Amino acid sequence: MRKQILLILTVAMLPMLGQAQELNARVSINASRISSQTDKKVFSTLQNTITSFLNNRKWTNETFQANEKINCNFLLDIGEAQPGNIYKAVITVQAARPVFNSTYETPLINFRDEVVAFRYVEFQPFEFNDNRVAGSDPLVSNLSATFAYYVYIILGLDFNSFALRGGDPYFQKAQNIVNNAPENRDIAGWKAFDGLRNRYWLVENLVNNRYNSIHDAMYSYYRLGMDNMYENENEARNAVLNTLNMLNSLNNDIGNTMIIPFFLQGKSQELIRIFKKATPEERQKARDILMKIDITNANTYKSELK
Template identity: 30%
Template sequence: MYKTLIIIFIVTTLIDHSLSAQELQAKVTINHNQIQGTDASVFDNLQQSLEHFINEHQWTNLQFARNERIVCNFNITVTKYDKSSNQFTCFALINANRPVYNSSYNTSLYSNKDIDFNFEFSQFDQLNFKDNTVDNQLTALFAYYAYLIIGIDLDSFSPYGGTDVLQQCINLTNNAQSLNYSGWKAFETSKNRFAIINDYMDEGMKPFRKLQYEYYRTGLDEMSINAERGRINITSTIEDNLNKAHKEKPLSLLPQIWTDYKKEELAKIYKGKGTQKEKEQIYNMLLEINASQSKYWDEIEK
């Protein structure tokens, strides 16, 4: 009886450990409205397989409690499907959120569109992934974004805290060069998967990584305690880090991408708050970095 209780305890502990190990709480959506005359079961199976794969795989050696998992979404739109070759032509919107300390507010941690989210998938394929063997486009895509999201999340809680995980993302990208798909190669575009992680880890973009910590941890998290102090910290990190990163590496699109998904939040932070000098300072910097979002920056000056 005693041995039985020990076995039950060990099994229960292992199950609890397994449940708390995974880092992501991802929702996958497959939009196949553009595909006609195809049994929808293949898209349903794809969605279920992907959610199970990304949520049940342990991507790092870190331990995340269930309520600490990073909430993220993969909205995949299928524009072409070839049943004979099992080829999917898609684009995907990927976003991840981060809770703000002592509040019910969730802020965008990452959001971007991948226009080369193409892969091969046969119904009921088993999705497996090993770091040192990158031979499947679909699992490589999700591994890339898993590492990127976890790394950025860790950067938001401690300065450069995601370095090891982000290095895994770079290693995967390098190993994926042999895959016969767009998005992995250097100089292909300035916004593909290679460019995103390469720029993020570039020495000249260290201020951008520092921004991740200061904006979230000393800015938004602080605002729940002292809104004035938190906003001032955000002003300081935009000037010292975002603006500096933009000037250090003006061809990098990371500052523009960041301001694209932060535009509404930034407008709300400054609208009707702060001194006129502070508002003008922020307005001018954001306009220089991303003039396409000027209507949101105009809100800052009100």
């Protein structure tokens, strides 16, 4: 069990808890931009189908207790309907994990994937097979493959946050999906040439040995930093600052990576709260690095971490 290192469970609690699947996933579908001629009931059915797919499928060989499920959200925003029951959508994926000794949850992923095309007819099977990712109809398979891919990314990030390189098996499963992804002229996001911030590059950065330090950074941030924040705040803050130093070194060595902005997405306010209590020297170090590696939020760091 991946979280035993936290010693969350006591002997007295164990009889009360049974096995559970890995995810506590909430799925929302927004079809407000689709023509009123489209039967919107189709999307309610799809939403329930995806929710069941995510929460009821066994994704790992690990035993998860009910309180260990990973909280995650998936928003499928459908922007276009085409003939043949084909839809173009954007998917936003969010997941968090609890911080030891607190009720606070720290973000694992907050990512917006803007190129999801799929075919769906109400009540059609929603299936995924690791050994046959492309299925018989690429556009039908593309949606389940995309969701499965993000499940494995979430699992990898979660396991990484509790044990150094603990997420490797799940990143490999995500890479398997990329390598065998459905192909169609309307499908994008699985190839290197589809852009610089897509499914291909995310998992490439997570499995490529050139980016090994990102795994050290994840473990340092979550396990050594956030999990210690309520017992030894100064030591935990040093671990987070060490994480920023590792990210800065990676950024200096390999510019324009996807993994650094991906890791920092959704963490700006968390980082500001951590370093507002730091010494002036630590605060300045953190501010200087963050303004460099998280350009989107540079002005916020500049004003908040004076």
